[in-house]
Amino acid sequence: MHDVAGHAAHAAHEPTSFIAKHVFSLDHKVIGKQYYGMALIAAYVGMFLSWLMRIHLGWTNAAIPGLETLSKTGAPGGVMTPEYYLQIMTMHATIMVFFVLTTAPFAAFGNYFLPIQVGAEDMPFPHFNMMSFWVTFAGFLVLMSSFFVGDGPTLGGWTQYAPLSAVGAVAGPGQGTGVVLWATAIGLFCIGQLLGSLNFITTTLDMRTKGMSMWRLPYTVWAWFITSIMGLTAFAVLMPACILLVLDHLAGTSFFVPSNLVFNGQLQPHSGGSTLLWQHLFWFFGHPEVYIAIVPGMGIVSHILTTSMRKPLLSHRVMVYSLGALAVLSYMVYGHHMFVSGMNPVSSVVFSFPTLVITIPSTIIVLILLGSLYGAKLRINSASLFALGFISMFITGGISGFFLAQPSIDIMLHATYFVVGHFHLVMGVAAMFGIFAGTYFWFPKMYGRMMNETLGKAHFILSFIGAYCIFMPFHYLGLAGNVRRYQAFTDDYLQPLIPLHRFITVAAILTGLAQLIFLYNLIYSRFWGKPAPANPWEATTLEWSTPSSPPPFNNFGGTFPEVHHDPHQYSVEGASADYIMQTSPEKVNGPDEA
Amino acid sequence: MAKFFAVIIVVITIASAIPIVMHTWPTPQDISTHGAAIDDQTNETMLEAGISFVISQIILAFFIWRFSSWRQGEKTKTFPGGAKAMVWAAFLLVGTEVLALGIFGVKAWANVYFTPPAADAVQVQAQAGQFAFYFRYPGPDGKFGPIHPEMINEANANFFGIDQTNDADSKDDVVTAEMAIPVNKEVHLLMHSKDVGHSFFVPELRVQQDFVPGLDLSLHFTATKIGRYEIVCTQLCGLGHYNMKAYLSVLSQSDYDDWIKKQAALQ
Ligand code: HEM
Numbered sequence A: 001m002h003d004v005a006g007h008a009a010h011a012a013h014e015p016t017s018f019i020a021k022h023v024f025s026l027d028h029k030v031i032g033k034q035y036y037g038m039a040l041i042a043a044y045v046g047m048f049l050s051w052l053m054r055i056h057l058g059w060t061n062a063a064i065p066g067l068e069t070l071s072k073t074g075a076p077g078g079v080m081t082p083e084y085y086l087q088i089m090t091m092h093a094t095i096m097v098f099f100v101l102t103t104a105p106f107a108a109f110g111n112y113f114l115p116i117q118v119g120a121e122d123m124p125f126p127h128f129n130m131m132s133f134w135v136t137f138a139g140f141l142v143l144m145s146s147f148f149v150g151d152g153p154t155l156g157g158w159t160q161y162a163p164l165s166a167v168g169a170v171a172g173p174g175q176g177t178g179v180v181l182w183a184t185a186i187g188l189f190c191i192g193q194l195l196g197s198l199n200f201i202t203t204t205l206d207m208r209t210k211g212m213s214m215w216r217l218p219y220t221v222w223a224w225f226i227t228s229i230m231g232l233t234a235f236a237v238l239m240p241a242c243i244l245l246v247l248d249h250l251a252g253t254s255f256f257v258p259s260n261l262v263f264n265g266q267l268q269p270h271s272g273g274s275t276l277l278w279q280h281l282f283w284f285f286g287h288p289e290v291y292i293a294i295v296p297g298m299g300i301v302s303h304i305l306t307t308s309m310r311k312p313l314l315s316h317r318v319m320v321y322s323l324g325a326l327a328v329l330s331y332m333v334y335g336h337h338m339f340v341s342g343m344n345p346v347s348s349v350v351f352s353f354p355t356l357v358i359t360i361p362s363t364i365i366v367l368i369l370l371g372s373l374y375g376a377k378l379r380i381n382s383a384s385l386f387a388l389g390f391i392s393m394f395i396t397g398g399i400s401g402f403f404l405a406q407p408s409i410d411i412m413l414h415a416t417y418f419v420v421g422h423f424h425l426v427m428g429v430a431a432m433f434g435i436f437a438g439t440y441f442w443f444p445k446m447y448g449r450m451m452n453e454t455l456g457k458a459h460f461i462l463s464f465i466g467a468y469c470i471f472m473p474f475h476y477l478g479l480a481g482n483v484r485r486y487q488a489f490t491d492d493y494l495q496p497l498i499p500l501h502r503f504i505t506v507a508a509i510l511t512g513l514a515q516l517i518f519l520y521n522l523i524y525s526r527f528w529g530k531p532a533p534a535n536p537w538e539a540t541t542l543e544w545s546t547p548s549s550p551p552p553f554n555n556f557g558g559t560f561p562e563v564h565h566d567p568h569q570y571s572v573e574g575a576s577a578d579y580i581m582q583t584s585p586e587k588v589n590g591p592d593e594a
Numbered sequence B: 001m002a003k004f005f006a007v008i009i010v011v012i013t014i015a016s017a018i019p020i021v022m023h024t025w026p027t028p029q030d031i032s033t034h035g036a037a038i039d040d041q042t043n044e045t046m047l048e049a050g051i052s053f054v055i056s057q058i059i060l061a062f063f064i065w066r067f068s069s070w071r072q073g074e075k076t077k078t079f080p081g082g083a084k085a086m087v088w089a090a091f092l093l094v095g096t097e098v099l100a101l102g103i104f105g106v107k108a109w110a111n112v113y114f115t116p117p118a119a120d121a122v123q124v125q126a127q128a129g130q131f132a133f134y135f136r137y138p139g140p141d142g143k144f145g146p147i148h149p150e151m152i153n154e155a156n157a158n159f160f161g162i163d164q165t166n167d168a169d170s171k172d173d174v175v176t177a178e179m180a181i182p183v184n185k186e187v188h189l190l191m192h193s194k195d196v197g198h199s200f201f202v203p204e205l206r207v208q209q210d211f212v213p214g215l216d217l218s219l220h221f222t223a224t225k226i227g228r229y230e231i232v233c234t235q236l237c238g239l240g241h242y243n244m245k246a247y248l249s250v251l252s253q254s255d256y257d258d259w260i261k262k263q264a265a266l267q
């Protein structure tokens, strides 16, 4: 399982210079923190952009002070132009989906904790790992640069549907350089995640310490492992798609553009491409991507809940099998984004069935979590609150998916705010809650200090109420036929909805302010928090058995932990404490699966 | 804190359930023959989703309330039936209900999409382009003339690129910016886009279909109520997306005949 000589060589490489230690580090823990830092910045930028959108939607003609400095042409006098609204929306979505939801729960926490939780000193390909971060970061910079280049970012949404995205500047503002920068950024992002996924998979399969069988891996490792398999296949589809899109743009190819298109009275030179091809490629990536965003959150939440409940989940294996089933099914359902896209109506029915079937593993996961709560000795803290909040959000968002899974109902709800409400709850808020839960839970390990619990609880309760106030009414707007990606409401039937939009805007601003509590807590605790005990939550997995917090460069101080137990052994009959560390040599009569 | 949280969940659940119980979700009125099936499907799903939502949130709240206040020395318990009960519940409850819903739901879809339009349906061609819809009627000969994309010229009001001087079928074609259809008569809508993706959405008609550049798509439906409704674009098509709309007038047969005559005279 592991090669001791190789590891000794690794330990000898401990870097000493600042640059080798903190910038171009090969240490998976530093890389994890770098990912986390990037995701944090991205999340606040994304949130700020959502404020701009929401203010504009509530009070369309109001000037937003200072916005003119961001873009003179985009917001003359502080009032957004329609194109600038769409550009901001596109950037909000792209930043959130790629640079927050994929990086924080997967790349950040995964890099930091996966090797420790399997008992390894590092990942097998540390140079790939370093590259994975820096390539991703370059992608982020390229994406952000589009705010300051030419006529600004693309306005095509995070889905970048062709041919709007493929024909270039004739299609309107932002469709020139903006699209090329977007596709470059996402292409780089894909490369970064492919490298990261490879590392995760090999670490899980090859670097486990003595006694760490597959079934002794904690939920988090299983979730990251399954996610990296999805990442490997999904990003491998999006990357070439982005390359083709750039070729259409710059080299005059026509992968996604059919013949006979007329823009401004000019017949376009393209011919022979297919509009739907882009949609198929995009959603074959895009649907697994939704699960890439949420599966790590499920792993983190399961991990935290077992610790907070002082009991294991009802079944380790059923949980893991359900996560695996989600991953497999996630490819077969991608067509539910395309029910009314003009593909053959029979395909819509065909795609509807796996979409309905995927509710079964999702329901099993929710029921296992709920059922495990029964008879628990629940410890309430910021981490467990966010984990419980995750369950609530996942239920609500999942249920609204019921509607969208049926093509006949989707005729009414497609491309309305109903969809926006659904995916914000199920993948936006739920995944964010997973990130917050993980942060409060692991902060003591990552920085050796505790976060402030009072601030954490205030942050939680405001975010929980706020998220419902923002995203529940979205469903209502959708049922009324409020189309998404609108910057104002010129249609008569939308006029009565404006007060509701204003309510949502106020809720969004208050909820956003609550996120500043988190930021303050993070920075304050990093420097002045109470020193953390070795195992503050009395948890069982290997990250809590490192010699220090944060762990030393080689994680376990040059030795390898030996694993004797299942990962989540709490309240075991006859044990000396209410939890048994995986490394504990104590023999117990209780069930041990491996 | 745990009890406060549990109460918040219950309050949010009740507040969200009120519109469901009162049936106040603001779906626009239905003016189509196929819409009732879709609305029934939505109502059934709302009922089922509403019940699942309320029950699961209340259970969550109750468990948080109950199991966060344990006494020292108390032992943890396992849910009777364990994981097996959960798997069975998921398969039986969710599996059967969801699949049943899905199978019945397909009927509503099939009614519209798996049937051909009536032979005597009114033919209307719809063209979407950044940021306007145009409509074409075939005129008395019942035939559309061919489209010449290179001849599209907005300044000349030749939105479709029709060659009326050379194509016989085009001579009587009628092009309008507003769509009118007769009430209670099936309409066969032929759709194409001239530039990017757009969509044809009339909430009252229970019709939404994308325009896909490069594909000729069609739809058929029957409107049952006279009135004026909005056609909106739901596919992000550029800066004017939010403002891309047209009006659909559903007219009595005689009003429709007058309207089309008037439009023909204007060509
Ligand atoms: C502060 C909370 C947030 C608010 C108030 C907010 C608000 C919005 C609004 C108003 C839109 C435009 C909807 C439309 O017209 O289609 C939008 C789009 C979107 N948001 Fe958020 N959002 C928030 C957080 C998030 C998070 C955490 C994510 C992460 C997944 C996210 C991902 C997206 C995506 C993917 C879109 C779709 C854009 C598109 O259609 O291309 N948002 N959001």
Ligand SMILES: [Cu+2]
Binding pocket: B128, B129, B130, B131, B197, B198, B199, B233, B234, B235, B236, B237, B241, B244
């Ligand atoms: Cu349009």
Ligand SMILES: [Cu+2]
Binding pocket: B198, B199, B233, B234, B235, B236, B237, B238, B240, B241, B242, B244
């Ligand atoms: Cu549009």
